Amino acid sequence: MNFLDLLNAQIDKSNSLLCVGLDPDVNKLPEQFQNTPNQLFEFNKAIIDATHNLVCAFKPNSAYYEAHGPEGVVQLRDTISYIHEAYPGIPVILDAKRADIGNTNDQYATFVFDYLGSDAVTLHPYLGREALEPFFARKEKGLIILCRTSNPGAGEFQDLIVDGKTVYSHVASQVSQSWDTLGNCSLVVGATYPKELEEVRAIVGPDMPFLMPGVGAQGGDIKAAVEAGIGANKRGLVINSARGVIFASSGSDFAEAARKAATETRDEINKYR
C-alpha cells in the first residue's frame, strides 16, 4: 500500500489528524528513564502504547537519535519496528530533512527506507527534483518536501519574491504540478503561518496532504491552521505535536498525561474539521 492510502486509512480509523512527534530529548525524559538502557526506545514505547489509537501517524525526528551515535540509531530503528509490529497500519514519517546530489541520495534512501523501515521522509527542496530521483524511485514511499517551515526565521529565503510569488509558492507549484506524478508527494507547511498555509492549499488543490509542525510548544493556533489548511474529505493535514504531547508531564504519570494531551489535541483539531 502506498503512503497516501496508508495515511488516509489511518486518519479514518483513528478519526484523527494528529501526528505525535517522537523527539525524545534526553534532558526532558521522566526520571524513570534517566540513565537506563535503551532509554529513548523505552520512553517511545510507552508513549506509542498510550497514544496509538489517537494518531494518524508517528514522526520520529532523526536528530534526537543521531545525537546518541550508533546506540541512538539502533533505538530509532527499534522504535519504528515496534510501531509496525505492535500497531500495523500506522504510518511512520522519518523527519530527517535530507537532500544531496543523486548518487548520495541513493545512500540516504537506503538508510531511511531499508535500514530504518520508514514509510515517508522529509526532504529539502534546494537541489531540485533531479537530485531527489533515488527517493522518487521508492514509489510506495511518501516524500514530504519543505515548503514553508514553522520557525520564526523561515521567511529569510522562503519569502523572497520571484515573478510576483514567494519562493515557497514556487516550491508548492513545482511539487504539485511537476514532481508529484505518482501522488506520493506532500509538503511541510507550518501551523504558525495560517495565511501562508491557506495560500499553499489554494496552489496545490485539496488532495495533497501537508505535514504541519508548529502546534503545541511552537504556539501555532489549531483553529486557524485547520481552517486554512484542511483538504478533501476533511483530511489533508498531518498535524504534528511533539513536546506538547510527549512531555505533557515529566512525572511518573507521563504516559497518562501524553494520552490526555493527545486526546485533547485530536478533539480540538476535530472541532474545526
Add this chain to the structure above:
Amino acid sequence: MNFLDLLNAQIDKSNSLLCVGLDPDVNKLPEQFQNTPNQLFEFNKAIIDATHNLVCAFKPNSAYYEAHGPEGVVQLRDTISYIHEAYPGIPVILDAKRADIGNTNDQYATFVFDYLGSDAVTLHPYLGREALEPFFARKEKGLIILCRTSNPGAGEFQDLIVDGKTVYSHVASQVSQSWDTLGNCSLVVGATYPKELEEVRAIVGPDMPFLMPGVGAQGGDIKAAVEAGIGANKRGLVINSARGVIFASSGSDFAEAARKAATETRDEINKYR
C-alpha cells in the same frame, strides 16, 4: 584553532587545494574489502595514509555511512578520529547537508561535532539563519552553506530570479553580509558551473572559502573552476574529488592509484592558482 585558520594552515603545509571525499560506496570497494569487518574504515584508512600529505582537508559524506546503520556510524566516527590522531592539523569536513528548526539543530550539532568530532559541516540554507543558531554557537567550527550546488538540476530553485538576482546570489549575499560575523562561514559552489562560481566570488569577496564539489567523476573543468573561484593568497577553494581519487583503481593497487590521482589533481589545480 578555528576552522578557517586550520584550513589555511593545511593548505599552506600541503601546498594543495584538493579535498579527498571519503564516500566509500560498498559496491565499488576493491575486492580485498568485500565482506570484511569494518570495511569502510579499513578502506578509508588506506586512502588517508596514501593521500594525507596531498590534501587540504578530508570530506566524508555521512550518507555512505548511515546506509549501513549503526555499524556505518561507528566507522564514520573511527575514520574522523583516525585522521585527527594520525595526521593532526588536517581538517575534516562532514558533508551531512543538515538543517532543521533550532532545537533540533542542537541535536544535529551534538552528532556532528561532539560524537563524530568533525571540524566543519555542510548545511542547507532553506530555513534561514535563525534556525541554524545551534551551529553558529560552535564558534570554532566551519559552517558551509549550500549556495550553487553541482548537480544538473541545481537551477530549479537556485536560479529563480529575485529583484534581478538569482536565489543563490541572495544566499551568497546574506551569508557574506549578515551571517558570517565570526568568519567561520563558507559556501558550497559547484565546479560544474564556473560562471556562477565567478559571480559568487564577486559577491562575497576574496576571503571566504568555497567548498567546490564537481571535479573528477562529475566532470567539472579544473582550469575554469580555479580561475573563476580562487580567493585571496591563492587560497579560498577546497576542491573536492571523491570517486575520481578513491576509486581510481578497483584492484589491489587502489591506494597507489589514489595517491597518483590525488597528486595529479593537486598539481593540475596548482597550475592555475
